[in-house]
Amino acid sequence: MIHSACEKNNKREEYLVKQALIWIFSILLLGLSACAQPVATQTPAPTSPAQIEPIAVVLPIPTPQADSCVDCHTDKQSLIDYADPEKEDGGHGSESSGVG
Amino acid sequence: VAPLEPWEKVLVSRDRFLTTAHGEMQCTYCHGGISSAPDKETAHTGIVADPSGASKDNNCATCHQDQSEHFADSLHSNLGGYWTTLIARSSPEAHARLETMFGNHCASCHTTCGDCHISQPQSVGGGFVDGHVINKTPSMSQNCTACHGSRVGNEYLGKNEGIPGDVHFRTARMNCMACHTGAEMHDSSASCKECHAEPVQIENRYSGKPAVDCDACHAQVGKPGDSIVQHTLHGDTLSCQVCHSVQYTNCDSCHVAISEKTGNPFFTTQSTYFTFLIGKNANVTFHRPYEYVVVRHVPADRDAYSFYGADLLSNFDAVPTWAFATPHNIQRKTPQNSSCNCRLTKNFTR
Numbered sequence: 507m508i509h510s511a512c513e514k515n516n517k518r519e520e521y522l523v524k525q526a527l528i529w530i531f532s533i534l535l536l537g538l539s540a541c542a543q544p545v546a547t548q549t550p551a552p553t554s555p556a557q558i559e560p561i562a563v564v565l566p567i568p569t570p571q572a573d574s575c576v577d578c579h580t581d582k583q584s585l586i587d588y589a590d591p592e593k594e595d596g597g598h599g600s601e602s603s604g605v606g
Numbered sequence: 607v608a609p610l611e612p613w614e615k616v617l618v619s620r621d622r623f624l625t626t627a628h629g630e631m632q633c634t635y636c637h638g639g640i641s642s643a644p645d646k647e648t649a650h651t652g653i654v655a656d657p658s659g660a661s662k663d664n665n666c667a668t669c670h671q672d673q674s675e676h677f678a679d680s681l682h683s684n685l686g687g688y689w690t691t692l693i694a695r696s697s698p699e700a701h702a703r704l705e706t707m708f709g710n711h712c713a714s715c716h717t718t719c720g721d722c723h724i725s726q727p728q729s730v731g732g733g734f735v736d737g738h739v740i741n742k743t744p745s746m747s748q749n750c751t752a753c754h755g756s757r758v759g760n761e762y763l764g765k766n767e768g769i770p771g772d773v774h775f776r777t778a779r780m781n782c783m784a785c786h787t788g789a790e791m792h793d794s795s796a797s798c799k800e801c802h803a804e805p806v807q808i809e810n811r812y813s814g815k816p817a818v819d820c821d822a823c824h825a826q827v828g829k830p831g832d833s834i835v836q837h838t839l840h841g842d843t844l845s846c847q848v849c850h851s852v853q854y855t856n857c858d859s860c861h862v863a864i865s866e867k868t869g870n871p872f873f874t875t876q877s878t879y880f881t882f883l884i885g886k887n888a889n890v891t892f893h894r895p896y897e898y899v900v901v902r903h904v905p906a907d908r909d910a911y912s913f914y915g916a917d918l919l920s921n922f923d924a925v926p927t928w929a930f931a932t933p934h935n936i937q938r939k940t941p942q943n944s945s946c947n948c949r950l951t952k953n954f955t956r
Contacts (some may be wrong), residue, residue: 573641573650575633579738580620585613588646601865604875605756605857605905 610733658719676793682717687810700918711862716719750782762934788813790817847900849943853880855934860905902931
């Protein structure tokens, strides 16, 4: 019985010490934050569209690649002009007779 | 097919082709050559006129892998049906000379991607169908019947005098693609894969399951409730064409040679005539169990390739010259089905 009464008292003391420490820490924290200097944050001044200076950007102009394939094969006259002369017997199997 | 002028064959449409996805690519990407060259000869250095050959690695396959994967093995690409017959009718000693013959006379019918989707086939002179526009669906007249014209095309379109065109064309204006799908064109064994996990060897166009199945549309035929009793009576005994086809083209005795004058290959077919004959099915299979079918005379001849050597077809009789046929001139009413006396008609032969 005596042993358990002592154990109870010890626990109570321990509890009170913990509470005291928490209070001291909280007071210190509040004090320090109150002393801190406010940090000045710069907010950008609003700018109106009229204030923006236009910047001249020089983009590379795509140089059209010479494509003689397209140029010639889309032009009827070029194809006629550059066509190989037709062979005498250009037809495939022109000597054929009967139903194929 | 009307022949195209030389310039017309290679005129690219600025408005229609260059505005397409394919038209945004550099010509040289597919065709090679030198696009910045100052003259025609230099520009055409190393050029490939048809870069869409039947290879899994051709330019088309870069994007169209599904369509290209099996195309090299398709009958349109390898003409395998011809080799099935040539091998059956010959001995191995003749194969080398037959290969030379095949290269000179048959190979021009090889089909590439471009032969169906860009140009007319080379066998009819080539040339763009529509200014190099790559058509998803081939032109019936400038692609399909450009090759399959003298028999299938003329029968289907009713161009044989006195013989009506196919009912599917006359009444419904169905084109080739209505029955023959892209899957069939790109892969001859496509229908086999519906059931077979393992690859199936395709010997000719009548191998395996019919790619065009009449039942697909005429599902009621021969089924309970079918009001036409003959459908049930004849069932698997007669092919559909036995009752629903009319006279069609037959040919005799084709010979091939190389011209002494021009060096060009040519052929001579002895005769062409119309007839309608029913014969015993020489090749009864699971998918074609018919006892009787329509037969067409093919232009085969024992001496067809004598230009390349004597007796190259030493086993000529191994394959019938009256072959299983599926004439493309289907009619609802025909002389055969006009009465129940079909068996008495003079065209019935055993």
